Amino acid sequence: MGNTHSRSQFAQPALYRILDANLDRTREGIRVVEEWCRFGLNNAQLTERCKYLRQELAKWHTPELRAARNTPGDLGTELTHPQEETRDSIEQVLQVNFCRIEEALRVLEEYGKVYSTEMAAAVKQMRYQVYTLESSLMAYQRHQKLKQASLYLVTSPSETLFNTIEAALQGGLAIVQYRDKETDDLTRLSNARKLQQLCQDYGALFIVNDRIDLALAVDADGVHLGQQDMPLESARQLLGPQRLIGRSTTNPSELDRAIREGADYVGVGPVYETPTKEGKVAAGVEYVQYAAEHCPMPWFAIGGIDTTNVQEVLSAGAQRISVVRAIMQADQPTLATQYFLAQLNQKQTLRGSRKVLSNGHPVTEELWS
Numbered sequence: 277m278g279n280t281h282s283r284s285q286f287a288q289p290a291l292y293r294i295l296d297a298n299l300d301r302t303r304e305g306i307r308v309v310e311e312w313c314r315f316g317l318n319n320a321q322l323t324e325r326c327k328y329l330r331q332e333l334a335k336w337h338t339p340e341l342r343a344a345r346n347t348p349g350d351l352g353t354e355l356t357h358p359q360e361e362t363r364d365s366i367e368q369v370l371q372v373n374f375c376r377i378e379e380a381l382r383v384l385e386e387y388g389k390v391y392s393t394e395m396a397a398a399v400k401q402m403r404y405q406v407y408t409l410e411s412s413l414m415a416y417q418r419h420q421k422l423k424q425a426s427l428y429l430v431t432s433p434s435e436t437l438f439n440t441i442e443a444a445l446q447g448g449l450a451i452v453q454y455r456d457k458e459t460d461d462l463t464r465l466s467n468a469r470k471l472q473q474l475c476q477d478y479g480a481l482f483i484v485n486d487r488i489d490l491a492l493a494v495d496a497d498g499v500h501l502g503q504q505d506m507p508l509e510s511a512r513q514l515l516g517p518q519r520l521i522g523r524s525t526t527n528p529s530e531l532d533r534a535i536r537e538g539a540d541y542v543g544v545g546p547v548y549e550t551p552t553k554e555g556k557v558a559a560g561v562e563y564v565q566y567a568a569e570h571c572p573m574p575w576f577a578i579g580g581i582d583t584t585n586v587q588e589v590l591s592a593g594a595q596r597i598s599v600v601r602a603i604m605q606a607d608q609p610t611l612a613t614q615y616f617l618a619q620l621n622q623k624q625t626l627r628g629s630r631k632v633l634s635n636g637h638p639v640t641e642e643l644w645s
């Protein structure tokens with residue numbers, strides 16, 4: 277390397293071994309992430325970004341460094357931690373590997389300063405590129421899950437909160453929103469943490485109602501904001517681009533604004549009057565029809581929806597619904613969830629053959645994707 281410095285005979289082999297081991301570690305970690313981007317997400321852009329990073333790194337992995345390898349004499353190959361032997365989910369595999377890549381890049385940067393300042397500078401840039409890749413990947417995963425979700429449960433305070441949510445998750449629920457206007461912040465924080473973990477275990481999205489601080493504190497997937505809550509622009513600044521922001525809308529002009537402001541999804545309703553939002557005027561199925569014709573991103577019909585009227589909401593054009601009481605107060609939340617999902621899936625299957633709207637325009641959400 278160009279600007280190598282004089283080193284003691286003792287230090288040089290160790291330095292080369294550290295660099296060799298961490299170049300390997302980084303490339304292996306990137307490969308793990310790359311395989312998911314390629315085979316799991318089928319995403320050419322993310323796959324290319326991983327491949328580019330691996331190739332950039334390979335340029336620094338010179339024969340000189342490889343020659344220093346001494347695997348039989350490396351104590352580290354024997355050391356494993358029980359936590360390394362199991363992973364709960366793909367998300368965890370990705371998280372662990374991003375950590376590994378970022379750590380190894382930091383080691384390369386620090387020891388690289390002794391070996392080659394160009395190398396240290398290059399791996400520093402790569403570390404920032406990996407942070408960006410991690411954010412993009414997380415954002416992509418969240419948007420994919422959102423697009424695939426058709427049933428969204430908004431919680432209400434309940435003695436059996438966790439059992440009810442877990443039962444609904446077992447029924448196939450894909451999004452949970454923690455909504456609690458009654459308790460203190462300590463309880464909210466503790467509930468939100470438990471729900472976040474539960475959702476992660478089941479691969480579901482976890483959203484916090486109203487509170488950006490709480491969403492950030494528990495590493496939620498996003499936040500849901502009403503018309504009286506934080507403006508979207510400020511929320512985006514606080515949450516960053518990788519988390520989801522949902523907005524409530526009750527009429528076409530609120531919907532148009534939410535689209536312009538870049539909400540990731542919207543609530544459409546209340547479709548019917550509901551005791552869950554006492555005194556709120558119903559927007560009616562006409563507004564559901566309007567959303568079906570005009571909303572380019574995922575939207576959830578909400579408000580007073582239950583097993584008796586869900587068909588009417590679907591007939592008005594909804595492909596996704598959100599409920600509180602119909603699951604929170606169900607005797608069997610798993611069955612209630614499965615019932616709604618079956619109705620929604622049946623609708624999706626029927627819709628498969630109809631690629632244009634009644635006005636002749638293509639289905640808007642397909643244009644969005």
Ligand SMILES: Cc1ncc(COP(=O)(O)OP(=O)(O)O)c(N)n1
Nearest residue numbers: 485500501502503524543576578598
């Ligand atoms: C999915 C979804 N849609 C609408 C709402 C209502 O939000 P908001 O208008 O802020 O009212 P509160 O829920 O805060 O009382 C929602 N929470 N979720």
Ligand SMILES: Cc1ncsc1CCOP(=O)(O)O
Nearest residue numbers: 546550552579580599600601
């Ligand atoms: C939070 C919210 N926003 C619009 S309607 C509603 C409550 C829906 O509750 P339910 O499903 O019990 O009618």
Ligand SMILES: [Mg+2]
Nearest residue numbers: 486501502505
């Ligand atoms: Mg609100």
